[in-house]
Each structure stands twice: as C-alpha cells, then as structure tokens.
Amino acid sequence: MRLLREIAEMEERRILFEGIDTPDIDRWPVYCKHGGGQGLLRARSLSPENVIKEIQSARLRGRGGAWRLVGDRWQQAQAEGGADYVVVDLLEPDPGRFRDRKLAERHPHRLLEGARIAAHAVGATSIFLCIDAESLRARQALQQAIVATQEQATTIQLHPARGPFPLAAGSSLAVELLRGGRAEPQADDGVAGLDRLFAGSAIVHSASTLGYLPALLATAGDVFQTVGSEWAPGTQAFCVSGLVRRPGLYEVELGRGTVRDLIEGIAGGARPERAIKFVLHAGYGSSPVLTAGDLDRPLDPGLWADPAGGPLSGVFGGGAVIVADDSVCPVDTARRLAQAYAGAACGKCLPCREGTAWLAAALSRLEAGTAQANDLAWIIQRCNHLTPAVALCGHAPSAARSIRALHDAFPEEFAAHLDGGCAVAKDLSMKVPDSIHMRY
Amino acid sequence: MNQGRPEAAARPVVPEELADRAHAIVAAYPEPKGALHPLLDLVLSETGSWDGTWAGWVAQLTGTPVVTVHGIARSRRLPEADGEEIAVCTGLSCRWMGAEAVCQRLQEVPNIRVVAVNCLGACSAAPAMARNGRLHDGLTPERLDALVAGDR
Numbered sequence: 001m002r003l004l005r006e007i008a009e010m011e012e013r014r015i016l017f018e019g020i021d022t023p024d025i026d027r028w029p030v031y032c033k034h035g036g037g038q039g040l041l042r043a044r045s046l047s048p049e050n051v052i053k054e055i056q057s058a059r060l061r062g063r064g065g066a067w068r069l070v071g072d073r074w075q076q077a078q079a080e081g082g083a084d085y086v087v088v089d090l091l092e093p094d095p096g097r098f099r100d101r102k103l104a105e106r107h108p109h110r111l112l113e114g115a116r117i118a119a120h121a122v123g124a125t126s127i128f129l130c131i132d133a134e135s136l137r138a139r140q141a142l143q144q145a146i147v148a149t150q151e152q153a154t155t156i157q158l159h160p161a162r163g164p165f166p167l168a169a170g171s172s173l174a175v176e177l178l179r180g181g182r183a184e185p186q187a188d189d190g191v192a193g194l195d196r197l198f199a200g201s202a203i204v205h206s207a208s209t210l211g212y213l214p215a216l217l218a219t220a221g222d223v224f225q226t227v228g229s230e231w232a233p234g235t236q237a238f239c240v241s242g243l244v245r246r247p248g249l250y251e252v253e254l255g256r257g258t259v260r261d262l263i264e265g266i267a268g269g270a271r272p273e274r275a276i277k278f279v280l281h282a283g284y285g286s287s288p289v290l291t292a293g294d295l296d297r298p299l300d301p302g303l304w305a306d307p308a309g310g311p312l313s314g315v316f317g318g319g320a321v322i323v324a325d326d327s328v329c330p331v332d333t334a335r336r337l338a339q340a341y342a343g344a345a346c347g348k349c350l351p352c353r354e355g356t357a358w359l360a361a362a363l364s365r366l367e368a369g370t371a372q373a374n375d376l377a378w379i380i381q382r383c384n385h386l387t388p389a390v391a392l393c394g395h396a397p398s399a400a401r402s403i404r405a406l407h408d409a410f411p412e413e414f415a416a417h418l419d420g421g422c423a424v425a426k427d428l429s430m431k432v433p434d435s436i437h438m439r440y
Numbered sequence: 441m442n443q444g445r446p447e448a449a450a451r452p453v454v455p456e457e458l459a460d461r462a463h464a465i466v467a468a469y470p471e472p473k474g475a476l477h478p479l480l481d482l483v484l485s486e487t488g489s490w491d492g493t494w495a496g497w498v499a500q501l502t503g504t505p506v507v508t509v510h511g512i513a514r515s516r517r518l519p520e521a522d523g524e525e526i527a528v529c530t531g532l533s534c535r536w537m538g539a540e541a542v543c544q545r546l547q548e549v550p551n552i553r554v555v556a557v558n559c560l561g562a563c564s565a566a567p568a569m570a571r572n573g574r575l576h577d578g579l580t581p582e583r584l585d586a587l588v589a590g591d592r
C-alpha cells in the first residue's frame with residue numbers, strides 16, 4: 001500500500017539560472033541589459049583577497065558533487081602562490097546529468113563571467129573550458145560568447161575532447177585532457193587545491209559552481225544570505241528525468257523540502273496508474289538508491305554528508321535525479337548501469353576494467369534468466385571488492401556502490417531472477433510526459 | 441580505410457584552411473601538446489572518421505609520438521567511415537521512455553546504422569538520439585517518422 005504523505009509546495013528559486021528565460025540571453029548586449037557583467041565589474045574593483053573573503057563568508061560550495069567550500073580552495077590556491085589557469089569542467093559524463101550543458105547552451109555569458117571572476121580571485125590569466133566534443137550546441141554558444149567578449153585581461157579557450165570519459169573521475173581528468181594525455185584520471189594527491197598544468201598550476205571548477213559567482217559578487221553575497229541551508233547556502237539545480245509527469249531542470253532552494261517534494265511535487269510525480277518505485281539520486285558517479293521510504297530525506301547535502309548519516313551519507317551527488325516507477329526492473333537497471341560503467345572505464349586499473357565488464361556480463365545473464373546459481377553471490381562479492389583501494393578514481397567504486405544499492409533495495413527481485421527471470425511487466429514503449437521543464 | 445597502424449609514408453593532403461585552423465588551435469596552448477584532443481576533434485569533424493594517416497600530422501603539430509596520438513585516437517568514440525549513423529541514447533531515462541522502440545523503428549530504415557550510446561545529456565527530454573551530431577530529443581513516434589521520412 002502506498003502511504004499518502006503530505007507534499008509540501010515547492011517553488012523554484014533561480015540564482016544559477018536567473019534570467020535564463022529572457023529571450024536571446026545568450027547574446028552579450030541582452031545579457032548586459034539584464035544586469036549581466038555587474039558581478040565581474042565589482043569583483044575587479046576589489047582585491048582578490050576581498051573577493052575570496054566574500055565567497056568564504058557566502059559559503060559557496062562546489063556543485064560538481066564534492067561540495068567543497070570554494071572560498072577555502074581559493075585561499076589555499078593563493079597560499080600556494082595562485083593558479084595560472086582556471087579549468088572549467090563541463091564534461092558531465094554521469095548518467096542523468098545535463099545541468100552544465102544547459103547553462104552553457106542557454107546562458108553562456110553567465111558561465112564565462114563566473115569563470116573570469118574565479119580567474120581574478122586566484123590570479124589566473126587563462127581559462128580553459130573542457131567540454132565533450134559532441135556537445136555541439138554548448139560549444140557553439142560558448143564560442144560565440146567568447147568571441148563577443150574577447151578581452152586582453154583573460155584569454156578563454158574552448159577545449160573539446162571526445163568521449164567516453166570515466167564517471168566520477170574528479171578534477172584530474174579535465175587536466176589530463178588539457179595536457180594532451182589519455183582520458184585517464186590521475187591518482188588523487190589528496191590536495192583539494194591545485195593541479196599541475198603545463199609549467200604552472202590550475203584550479204578546476206564545475207561550470208555550475210562558477211555560474212553562482214556573478215550573482216554572489218553583484219550582491220556582495222546577499223543572494224545567499226537567506227537562501228539555502230546553513231551547511232550549503234543557495235540553491236541546487238536538479239536534473240529530474242525518468243518516469244515522472246514533468247521531468248526537467250528545477251533549481252530549488254537547498255534545505256527546504258524533501259526529495260518527495262521535488263519528485264512528487266514540482267516534477268508531478270508518477271504517471272497515472274503508476275507508482276514511484278525507486279530514485280537514483282546520482283551525479284558525481286555514485287547512484288544511491290532511494291526507495292519509497294527514503295523520499296522524505298531533506299534536500300540538504302549537509303545532512304547527507306553527516307558521517308553518522310547511514311548508508312546514504314556522503315552521496316548527495318551532483319543533482320541528477322532519475323526516477324523509476326513500477327514498470328522498471330531493478331536488475332535491468334543494474335545491468336544497464338554496469339554496461340555504461342564498463343563502456344566508460346578508461347582501463348588503467350585492472351580491477352575496474354575487468355570488474356565492470358564482468359559485472360555487466362553477469363548482470364546480463366541474470367537479467368536474461370541464464371545465470372548460474374552462484375552468479376548473484378559473485379556479483380555482490382565483486383561489488384564489495386571494487387573499493388577506492390583498488391581504483392585510481394571514483395569510477396569503479398561508484399559502479400559497485402550503485403549496483404550494490406539496487407540489490408540491497410530489491411534483494412527478492414534479484415534472487416527471483418535466478419529462478420527464471422523477471423516478474424516486472426516492463427513497458428519499453430515510447431512515452432510522452434505532460435511537459436518538460438526548462439527545455440529550450 | 442586504414443584503421444590499422446599509421447603508415448609512416450602516408451600523409452594526408454591537408455587543405456590550407458584546415459592547416460590554418462590547426463595552427464590557431466596549437467597557438468592557444470602554452471605547450472603544443474595541449475592541443476592534441478582539440479586537433480583530434482578537428483580531424484574527426486572535418487573528415488568524418490579517423491584515418492590513421494592523420495596521426496602523423498597531429499603528432500607533428502603537437503610534438504607527440506605518432507603511436508601516442510594513434511593510441512589516444514583509437515580509445516575515443518570514433519564514427520565509422522561510411523553510411524549514415526544515428527546514435528540512439530540507451531541510458532536509463534531514455535531506455536524507460538522508449539529508446540528500444542526508437543531503435544526498432546530506425547532499424548527498419550535502410551542504409552542507416554543505429555548505434556546505442558550511453559547518455560546524450562538530454563535526459564529530461566528522453567528519448568533522444570543524435571543524427572550527424574545533431575541532437576533530436578523529446579522523440580515521439582510521429583516525430584521519429586517525420587525525421588526518418590524528412591530528407592530522404
């Protein structure tokens with residue numbers, strides 16, 4: 001039986017995507033007419049130290065998924081002599097995530113302004129935008145915006161690279177692509193500050209993080225004063241996709257409302273005659289699985305980051321919310337995820353390369369009803385084995401965590417596949433949602 | 441098509457305009473090697489596929505060993521040389537919203553190679569596909585039929 005719970009009214013609160021609905025906001029004169037550029041102007045009237053102080057007191061955290069304090073990273077960069085390059089990570093290989101791409105496609109000047117503010121703060125003279133070469137629309141919008149705002153102070157260069165890219169690879173992947181290396185993450189040196197690049201150093205930020213800077217600087221941090229939770233002020237733009245009535249990109253206040261408010265409220269909930277079965281709260285690689293009982297979790301990354309927060313702790317992720325209803329089989333989902341991870345593994349670490357491929361094959365057997373009796377136990381064992389200790393980046397561990405989480409949420413359905421297959425009446429027909437929010 | 445090792449002697453004929461663009465890209469980096477990925481993309485978007493003879497050109501421009509360029513290129517998602525290719529997203533959201541039906545419909549069309557890809561970054565407007573690099577999302581049976589019928 002489905003419990004009827006109260007769904008709070010959830011409203012959009014746009015800071016990152018403020019002005020995105022304005023026609024032609026991707027054109028420089030239109031952007032300026034609507035207040036664009038003020039943040040950078042004000043930033044440049046301040047010393048880098050004061051810009052850093054402002055961002056520190058605003059407590060802006062990185063939106064890529066690690067939620068580190070941006071101001072503290074900048075201060076550390078300054079202490080290490082500043083950074084020569086700002087690298088904007090627009091790769092977004094995680095399933096279900098498309099926020100940075102939308103920002104680049106539709107609001108490119110916002111992103112460039114934010115990147116220039118960051119460059120001012122850390123003393124960088126060059127900005128590289130590292131992007132999936134196949135994101136053609138985003139590339140075009142960014143290139144036009146770069147040409148429209150060419151200036152001497154900071155050079156901006158688009159750096160297209162072809163996928164596939166490991167998921168949850170961390171900042172070292174973008175830097176390695178800039179070095180002209182293979183698309184392989186490097187071992188994390190444990191320093192949250194700078195990466196080595198060319199004969200200097202670079203600071204890597206996700207595009208969405210930088211997109212907050214224009215508004216923060218223009219208002220001296222005021223926009224974050226009353227918005228968001230104490231741990232993470234501000235908003236998060238959630239990429240809601242899958243089987244809901246109104247999928248889309250929703251920027252909402254952090255700490256106000258729950259996962260349920262987001263999915264069943266603003267995104268319209270399940271389709272008629274259907275019920276939400278589980279939600280992958282993904283991004284940054286890991287995909288914790290929320291079942292019906294978990295949906296009342298508050299949308300506050302601080303609470304999820306609590307070390308005592310149980311199995312979901314630390315995995316608030318980067319804002320991808322993939323919703324499955326009761327027409328979805330969790331084993332099929334695990335197989336599909338495993339295939340995606342296997343296809344994107346860079347192959348540097350043997351346990352990842354072999355392990356993700358093996359998991360994909362074993363889950364395919366399980367799904368097809370041809371698995372051996374001990375296959376399921378092996379799948380779980382492999383997942384337990386793929387820890388950060390055997391992998392250079394977050395790719396393999398997050399693959400393992402996602403598959404394990406699906407199993408732990410639906411152990412009976414996994415076990416049932418050992419005796420003849422799937423009991424879910426899958427519906428793979430083409431579906432049309434009621435509407436798509438922020439589509440463009 | 442040469443998909444094997446690049447022939448040392450085989451060098452592509454590089455149109456002047458392409459060479460100029462390549463040099464401009466290299467000049468944007470403090471070290472030429474930084475331009476490697478953008479140059480691979482330039483070759484792929486200009487020639488439509490990866491022919492090993494280009495490895496030497498990219499290697500020369502970036503000061504990278506030919507074998508490294510070739511190795512990196514071959515680890516990337518490369519389009520096939522001939523025929524039209526449609527990449528259908530079979531990521532989770534697209535799968536649930538009907539990617540399989542999209543593939544089935546496209547497979548009925550002659551002279552189209554359907555490839556399954558992971559996520560095209562249009563998940564809220566699933567199902568999605570990319571044709572000649574152009575994204576088509578929010579597919580419905582009608583839109584798909586119109587797209588298929590469209591310019592053929």
Ligand code: SF4
Binds near residue numbers: 184349394395396
């Ligand atoms: S964990 Fe996987 S993707 Fe990450 S570096 Fe190792 S092989 Fe590559």
Ligand code: FES
Binds near residue numbers: 562563
């Ligand atoms: S799942 Fe198809 S576009 Fe992301």
